[in-house]
Amino acid sequence: MREVTIGLLLPFLGTALGAACVFCLKKDLKRSVQRALSGFAAGVMVAASIWSLLVPAIEQEEPLGQLAFLPAFTGFWLGILFLLLLDHIIPHLHRSIDQVEGPKSRLTRTAMMVLAVTLHNIPEGMAVGVVYAGLLNGTANITTGGALALALGIAIQNFPEGAIISMPLYAEGKSKPKSFVLGVLSGAVEPLFGGLTILIAGLVVPAMPYLLSFAAGAMLYVVVEELIPEMSAGEHSNIGVIAFAAGFSVMMALDVALG
Numbered sequence: 001m002r003e004v005t006i007g008l009l010l011p012f013l014g015t016a017l018g019a020a021c022v023f024c025l026k027k028d029l030k031r032s033v034q035r036a037l038s039g040f041a042a043g044v045m046v047a048a049s050i051w052s053l054l055v056p057a058i059e060q061e062e063p064l065g066q067l068a069f070l071p072a073f074t075g076f077w078l079g080i081l082f083l084l085l086l087d088h089i090i091p092h093l094h095r096s097i098d099q100v101e102g103p104k105s106r107l108t109r110t111a112m113m114v115l116a117v118t119l120h121n122i123p124e125g126m127a128v129g130v131v132y133a134g135l136l137n138g139t140a141n142i143t144t145g146g147a148l149a150l151a152l153g154i155a156i157q158n159f160p161e162g163a164i165i166s167m168p169l170y171a172e173g174k175s176k177p178k179s180f181v182l183g184v185l186s187g188a189v190e191p192l193f194g195g196l197t198i199l200i201a202g203l204v205v206p207a208m209p210y211l212l213s214f215a216a217g218a219m220l221y222v223v224v225e226e227l228i229p230e231m232s233a234g235e236h237s238n239i240g241v242i243a244f245a246a247g248f249s250v251m252m253a254l255d256v257a258l259g
Contacts, residue, residue: 003144004132004198007151008191011128014155015121015190018162019183022170032239037160039231039240042223043247044157045124049223051255052131052150053216056142057209075210079123079217086119087225117165117186120226123218124154125190129197130211137202145258152258153251158187 057072064070128151134142166183170176201211231240 003148004136007128007132007147008125008194010151010155011124011158011190011194012187014158015162015187016184018159018164019166019180019187021163022166022176022179022183025167031233034164035231035233035240036243037164038227039243040247041157041160042227042231043244043249044153044251045219045223045227045247046244047248047251047255048127048150048153049216049219051252052146052153053127053212053219056131056134056146057212057216060209060212071209072213072216075213076217076220078210079214079219080221082214083123083218083221083225114165114169114182114186117161118189120222121158121161121187121190122193123215123222124158125193126197126211127215127219128154128190129194130201130208130215132194133198133201134208134212136198137208143258146255149251149254149258153254154190156250157247158190162187 054072054076057075058068061068061071128147131142131147131150135144135147162183165186166179169179169182174182197211197215201208231244
C-alpha cells in the first residue's frame, strides 16, 4: 500500500515542484522554453501511453489470439471520445482566449489556463491509478517497477506543466504565492482521480484492459489536441521536436529499466 501511495503522489509532487519555479525565476517563460517543455511532456505521455498502458492491455488479452487487440482498441477509442466530450462541455483554452476581449480578458485567460491544465491532468491521474490497480490485482502484465516508471515519468512531465501554469500567472499580475497555489491545485486532481480509478478497477477486474487503454486514449488526445500544437507554434519549432524525442526516450528508458 505504501508503494501505491507514493505512486499516486509522485505526479502531484512533480506539478508542485514545477509551480515552485515562480519563486526562483523573475520573468515569464520564453516562448521557445514553453515549446520545449510542451514537447518534452508530449514525448513522455506518448511513450507512457504505449509501453505502460497499451502494451500491457494487449498482452493481458493474449488468449484471444488475433483478436487480442480488440479490448485495447475499444478502450482507446472510449478514452479519445471521453476527452472530446469534455472539451465540448467545458470551455476550451485555445478558442476562449482568442475570443475574449475587454477588461475581464486577463481574469478569463487565467481561469481558462488553470481549467485547461486541470482538465488534462485527469487522464494522467487515471493512468497511474489503473496501472497500480492492475499491479494490486495481478490482472495485467505490470510490475512494481513498471508502475513506478509510469508515475515517475508523469511526475517528470508534470514539472514543466507546473511552471507553465505558475509563471504566466505571475507575469499577468498574480502574486507569487497565489500563482504557486494555483499551479499546485491544477495537479491536485491527479491523486484524486488516481485513487478513484483504483477503487473502480478493483471492483471491475475484467475491465482492466479497457481501463488501461482508456487512459492511453485520453492521454494521447491531450498530446495531439494541446501539446503538439503548443510545441509547433511559431518559428524554429524544431526545438519542440527535439524535446519531444528527449521526453519519449526518457520515458522509454524508465519503463524498460524499471519494468
